[in-house]
Amino acid sequence: MDMPEPSARLMARKDRIVAGLRTILPADAVIDDPIETRAYECDALTAYRCPPLAVILPRSTDEVAAALRFLHDEGVPVVPRGSGTSLAGGALPVADGVVLSVARLNQVLEIDLPNRLVRVQSGVTNLSVTGAVEGEGFFYAPDPSSQLACAIAGNVAMNSGGAHCLKYGVTTNNLMGVTLVTMSGQVITLGGPALDAPGLDLLGVVCGSEGMLGVVTEATLRVLARPEGARPILFGFESSEVAGACVADIIREGVIPVALEFMDGPAIRACEAFARAGYPLNATALLIVEVEGSAAEIDDQLARIKAIAARHNPIAQRESASEAESKAIWLGRKSAFGAMGQIADYICLDGTIPIGALPEVLRRIGEMSARYGLDVANIFHAGDGNMHPLILFDANAPGSLEKVEAFGAEILTLCVEVGGCLSGEHGVGVEKRDLMGVQFTPADMAAQMAVKDVFDPAWLLNPGKVFPLDAVAAHRRAAA
Amino acid sequence: MSLPRLRPATEAELAEIVATAAARGQRLCIAGGGTRAGLGSPVTADAVLETGALNGIKLYEPAALTLVAGAGTRLSEIAQTLAAEGQRLPFEPMDHRSLYGTEGEPTLGGMVATNASGPRRIQAGACRDSLIGLRFVDGRGRVIANGGRVMKNVTGYDLVKLMAGSHGTLGVLTEVAFKLLPLPETTVTLILHGLNEVAGVAALTAALGSPYDVSGAAYAGARTLVRIEGFAASVAHRASALAALLRPHAAAEVLNDTSEAAEIWSAIADLRSLAARPGPIWRVSLRPSDGPRFLSALRRHGVEVTEAVLDWGGGLVSLRVSAGSEADGAAIRTEATAMSGHATLLRAPDDLRAQLGAFHPEPAPVAALSAGLRARFDPCGVFNPGRMAPARLTVPITAEV
Structure with missing residues (x-):
């Protein structure tokens, strides 16, 4: 994987750039010691x-704007960073650039529950948005697995999803507004407490733009009243075809569970060994289905789901009987990546497929697995088609990274x-950048790059991400 | 004077028409069913480009809750096909025909271009939230795809959102893809009678802050309306819990009859009562709790509001004023700006819309980015010239009132 060639001129001017930043920001907000920047x-x-x-670690929108204005004028690339939990390399630095961390933008600015919204600085973590309102019975719906650590800035940049987005949508569906600082240091407000501003939906295109259009310093988020209760149920099936058919039937019959998760045999066994969630070890495919509401509503919905599942002869079925059991069931799923990490090194993929293609895709992944001689565990948001195949490998074996990347x-x-598509929720970053041509024509990509031209004409923000380097070079040559 | 009408049969033919128009400096007014032609500022064009022949369902997978169809496909056809499988578009799009007195059939493309969404927007999101993919032809005649047919997709920039609500000023939609939802088994509407606007919105706020998954929350004609939808047992539970919750506000009449309730909600979605009488109509989006405050501020300014409907829990105020004038528009826009909201002049004669600008003015840096995008997507100014233009006369917009 290549990155843009660092500019020797900028590298040589490091001292001057750092000194300039120190005139703008407080002393403790600029780090240039190579040990600390590691x-x-x-x-x-x-x-x-x-x-x-x-x-740099600015504490306010004004500090972000002042720093960006200076770096823009100096022609220095900037890599925005939330909490650094990107699985796609969205915050990978460049050698001639400055990392702008939003970690110190950590204030909850406004809680307006009558209007069901919260305004936060973008360094606030996903889970602490819920933390700020849960006492009053509200929550913030998007729940990426890294929600304890990941920042709202990164959620907005990557349009993060989670296990519950079948019902509640992803970040873009829960984001009402942002304060955005452009690379030239201009502070802009998009959206806000009033829905659906007229004019072009710039908020919609900023969300998911991987930090390439501006630095988000504040976000207005929709919060929701927490349902009365929730309960998961597990089903084990003898094949993934049968599990896939069961998912299709649940949706066909008008039941929209709040979550619908699929795991294959290797994933079941690894998660069970790690979390002791009571997963059926004899199953080849596992579904976790969760529904919400009052106890009676949950009973009613689960009765429908059980009746549908019964037609597919589940070899295991377990309805959670307690809060502790529900937690254990979800702990198994949410710790899947950690569990895999105990077994081997892995890379986690994030493609989405039309749900109906699941059996075919799993079969073909199995064939590839045999061909590459690398094991795969499959975890899948089955309601929305978002797959997370984990390819297991030994990072110390020479050439193994190249091999696993080719498999991915x-x-x-x-x-x-x-x-389907290359990325359902992790983003393109550097990881999938060179595959963009598989999904998009040159004209499709040119239209996206035209947006970048407008927001950041010098292409200084988060270089080397999303678009293949040769496509960017050709695009910018044509525009010059 | 009637303009020449172009009706390409294929996307490729449409792309060729656009490329030719761009080369000749010809301006095109894009029309689906023509039912929303009064929305936005007036367009000056040399020809009408119709998308009606780009119709038909390309893919419908009920088990995946996804639909892909030509932009010229009639909404009535879509609704019928989806209903046969027990599904629907989630966002309850507004039908603009009563408002503009237009005939014909609304199309998917027009609905997307205007981001038309109805009462269910507060629960299921706007049109743009259900839109998962599209194809369009840009102002140079290039065919561009973005998004896809899967509901979770963060690959590349989200031009799907950018195109939704762009009123045809960035490109001509040729194909659109949606995420769907099941039709509910049961719908119940709770009606609270006799509350004023302030008390009505307070009741709506209580309902929306509850865990009962409200799918409609409106105030119209001194009736406060709360809708819930879903499986019968669930709706029965939530209806009685909501009635108890709202008891301190007023006793709730429970309307079980789905056809009568459907009529009430479609009248709110389509603003049929406002449309029935003459006078300019405005649509103002605000923080829900500011809805009643906004109306009283207008009355203080001497704006004669002849009728108002509050939807989205109070956050969407649609109102008719007695006589369109520059002064009313200034007061409405000034108050909306002061409350961090925005006001669209939804129905008015062409000259008034041109004079005030149909859409709320954007702050200069935002307007500059939007202008930059238009210059990139439609460099020759082919599409819908004037549709999203700012006010022709400068109306003073200040935060001071």
Whole structure:
């Protein structure tokens, strides 16, 4: 994986750039010691690392604007960073650029429960948005697995999803407004407490733009009243075809569970060994179905779901009987990545497929697995088609990373081939950047790059992400 | 004077028409069913480009809750096909025909271009939230795809959102894809009679802050309306819990009859009561709790509001004023701006819409980005010139009132 060639001119000017930043920001907000900046050299995609020129930690929108204005005028690339939990390398630094961390933008600014909204600074973590309102019976719906650590800034940049988005949508569906600082240092408000502003939906295009259009410093988020209760049920099936058919029947009959999760045999066994959730070890496919409401509503919905599942002869079925049991069931699922990490090194993919293609895709992944000689565990948001195949490998074996990446690329290409996409919720970052041409024509990509041209004409923000480097070079040559 | 009408049969033919128009400096007014033609500022064009022949369902997978169809497909056809499988578009799109006195059939493309959403927007999101993919032709005649047919997709920039609500000023939609929801087994509407606007919105706020998954919350004609939908047992439980919750506000009449209730909600979605009498109509989006405060501020300014309907829990105020004038528009926009909201002049004669600008003015840096995007997507100014234009006369917009 290549990154843009760092500018020797900028590298040589490091001292001047750092000194300039120190005239704008408080002394403790600028880090340039190479030992200290090492903490920022990668995000959760740890295979790729690059020490940045410096790291800045502004405390306010004004400080962000002042720093960006200076860096823009100096022609210095900037990599925005939330909590660094990106699995796609969205916050991978560049050697001639400055990392802008929003970690100190950590204030909840406004809680307006009558209007069901919260305004926060963007360094606030996903889970602490819920934390700010749960005492009053509200919650923030998008729930990525990293929600304890991940920042709202990163959620907005990647349009993060989660296990419960079948019912509640992803970040873009719960984001009402942002304060955005453009690369030139201009502070802009998009959206806000009033829904559906007229004019072009710039908020909609900023969300999911991977920190390439501006730095989000504040966000207005929709919060919802927490349902009266929720209860998961587990079903084990003898094949993934049968589990897939069961998912299709549940949806066909008008039941929209709040979550509908699928795991295959290797994932079941790893999660059970790790979390002791009571998963059926004899099953080849597991569904976790969760419904919400009052106890009676839950009973009614689960009765419908059990009747549908019965037609598919589940070999195991367990309805949660207590809060503790529900927690254990979800702990198993949410710790899936950690569980895999105990067994081997892995890469986690994130393609989406049309739900009907599940059996075919799993069969073909199985064939690839045999061909590459690498094991795969499949975890799947079955309601919305978002797959997370985990390819297991030994990072110390020479050439193994290249091999596992080739395998991953083949799986993602298959996702596109059956009508899906490269990324359902993690984003493109550097990880899937060079596969963009599988999903998009040059004209499709040019239209997206035209948006970048408008927001950041010099392409200084988060370089080397989302678009293949040669496509960017050709696009910018044509525009010049 | 009637303009020449172009009706391409395929996307490729449409792309060629646009490329030719761009080369010749010809301006095109895009029309689906033509039912929303009064929405936005007046368009000046040399020809009408009809999308009606780009119709038909390309893919419908009920078990995946997804639909892909040509932009010119009639909404009535879509609704019928989906209903046969017990499904629907989630966002209850507004039908603009009563408002504009237009005939013909609304199309998917027009609905997307205007981001038309109804009362269920507060629960299920707007049109843009259910839109998962599209194809369009840009102002140079290039065919561009974005999004897809799966509901979870963060691959590349989200041009799907950018195109929704862009009123045809960035490109001509040729194909659109949606996430669907099941039709509910039962619908119940609770009606609270006799509350004023302030008390009505307070009741709606209580309902929306409850865990009972309200799918409609409106105030119209001194009736406060709360809708819940779903399986019969669940709706029965939630209806009685909501009635108890709202008892301190007023006793609730429970309307079980779904056809009567459907009529009430479609009248609110389509603003039929406001549309029935003459006078300019405005649509103002605010923080829900500011809805009643906004109306009283207008009355203080001497704006003669002849009728108002509050939807989205109070956050969407649609109102008719007695006589359209520059002064009314200034007061409405000034108050909306002061409350961090925005006001659209939804129905008015062409000259008034041109004079005030149909859409709320954007702050200068936002307007500059939007202008930059239009210059990139439609560099020759082919599409719907004037539709999203700012006010022709400068109306003073200040936060001071």
